[in-house]
Amino acid sequence: MTKVKPEFIDQVKKLGAFDISACYNCGNCTAICPLSNENHSFPRKLIRYSLLGIEEKITAAPDLWLCYYCGECSDTCPREADPGGLMMALRRWAIRKYSLGKIADLFYGRISSWLTWIILTFVASLGIIYFRNPHPDTAQAVPISFIGLDFLHTAGLAMGLFIAFFALAHILIMLKSLNKNPSLPSRSPQKLLTSLIKVITNEIILQKRFRDCSESDRYLPHLALFWGFAGLFLATILVFGADFYGFPEISRLFAKILGIIFGLILLYGAGYFILLRLQRPNNYSEYSHPSDWLFLLWMFLAGLTGFILDIFKWLNLPWPTYIAFAFHLVIVFNLLVTAPFTKFAHALYRPLALWLAGEEESPSSETTT
Template structure:
């Protein structure tokens, strides 16, 4: 299954960019290069004279820079996601005999797949090794929850969202940060112990993805602790490390295991449409 997932991600990647993340040597080299580039970006765009009497992370990396970088990253991810979806759909719908369905039924089918396969991951729950269901769900919802918390903060700062959403975002970040650490930590330990067939072999790309996810949650908490202790420079260093890790996760999202969360439900939806008979369409 893991090999099939890697094949699909590489197969539907624009220009085979995903190949960089799945070679035994190229994957490590690519991650190192991205980390260096992100670090150099932080050094270049940081404020050389941040607040030193108290810990204020946004005095080290400005809010405007974070906003603009977030927009660029969002456009980058959206572009590649849409292109990869187009490549996948074109590849999977070559059969001209596939029955057509009404827009309403297409939408209902898509919503059902989205809920069952993405939000609830029911098929994963029903597999033979169902003990991995909750950690797998935690990995997805942990990162999704942190993304939601980030959106809320940016909404308050730039789009006039109510101020009461700021503490809501803080609590949301704490809860889902713990959820993310649990999910990533579980799979890291599982691979270290090699206690079942699933964890006997791990591709370097799997290790790197889980490590980055775990560190994304961990550095977020370290940042908050240093800020709470009012330690300016430890806070700023933790902030920089956290941003580098998040950059690595986001800029590679269309080419790594994140893409699996997009391809799998779409493939299941298309497969369901292909199995629809003309009699079902007429009913």
């Protein structure tokens, strides 16, 4: 029996869907959306579920993650109900709903989110103070003389296991919810594998669906945000491998080149969206939840402190290098340890939803094949 929770819409409004009660169900939003189709029509359906408070239908709908908030639905809504804002708010709500132990709730309350970030920053800072070498090299700027390799290795492995555990747990929770949706296609293992390859290529690597949005100007910055971080992560893996697992020394050179290239790409992507939110030229950027701001700021600062660290190291300024290194580690810690609970989770949930929904091709690709 379907449970109805009339108070649900009030919860979603706190996450950014301020004007959705103005909707009178005309269907204009679904008709104009370039990503909606006959199999997965949105946002009208999800608006109705939200106004009625049918939570189970919302968590079981992959449609949440098929939306990129192009903004065209909100720009043309005759009631200015901001359907795109509702879709974004529902994704924030779903991240909380899929979260093990409701940990994600801490990052979406206006007060609790700031307190949580402050506590995490404090914990990371205490760890660096406690495990740092009190007598680092003061003749040359050598970051690992300030924070030893053993600590970095142990902390890196622990964080990797932590992220993997919660990511897997959240995937299982999401799968349990999606399995309640009878409209999801049933496919053979071979077709599932083929679909998975297409999702990895089209969605994760190229993000082709985003190009079908009317606001396609955000496509390259959005791609830059993903690839900037992914490239820096790869550079870190190369250095980690050279330090601990016998990777050839040339790995360090490749890591340095990748770090510069993808660091600049990350700064471009994060900087673009920060500037967009400051200028607020459209419905998409009119309202930003604190969790969005913090995510972008941490991403930007991760790239910026990395460059500052390299500059100080190149100038052979030991203590400025070590201080910059400490700041960089704190920022990266905050970004990674919260990944399963914040907007970072989009990178997990959206490809999974596209794969299970059989939406591995972008709408423009489907019409041309």
